[in-house]
Amino acid sequence: MSSARTAIEKNIIEKPVLKSTKIRIRGKWWRLEIKQLAPVKREGSWVPLYGLCNYETRVVTLNPQFDMGATLLHEITHACQPDLDEVTVEEIEDAHINAKKALEKLIAK
Numbered sequence: 001m002s003s004a005r006t007a008i009e010k011n012i013i014e015k016p017v018l019k020s021t022k023i024r025i026r027g028k029w030w031r032l033e034i035k036q037l038a039p040v041k042r043e044g045s046w047v048p049l050y051g052l053c054n055y056e057t058r059v060v061t062l063n064p065q066f067d068m069g070a071t072l073l074h075e076i077t078h079a080c081q082p083d084l085d086e087v088t089v090e091e092i093e094d095a096h097i098n099a100k101k102a103l104e105k106l107i108a109k
C-alpha cells in the first residue's frame, strides 16, 4: 500500500472516465474528460473538487456533479496560463460568466 499517494492522485486513478475528447489549447493537444471526483481534505476540512488541470499529462477533468460550464472556463484558464494564482483564475472565470449572462440578456432584449 502506498500512503504517499495524495487524494488528487487517488481520484485520478480510482474513478472511471465517463466521457472524453481531445481539445487544442495554445497549439497543443489536451484531453478533456468527464469524471466524478471525490472531495479532498484541505487545511483539515473536506472540500469538493469541481475539476482538475494536469499540466504533465495535459488532461482537463470536469466533475459532472457540479456546473461543468463554469469549471471548464476555470480549468482552461489554468491550462492556458499555468503561472496564474488561484484568485486570478477565479476572477477570470467570474468575468467570463458575468459577460456571458450580460450578452444573453442583451440578445434577449
Ligand SMILES: [Zn+2]
Binding pocket: 074, 078, 086, 089
Ligand atoms: Zn483553480
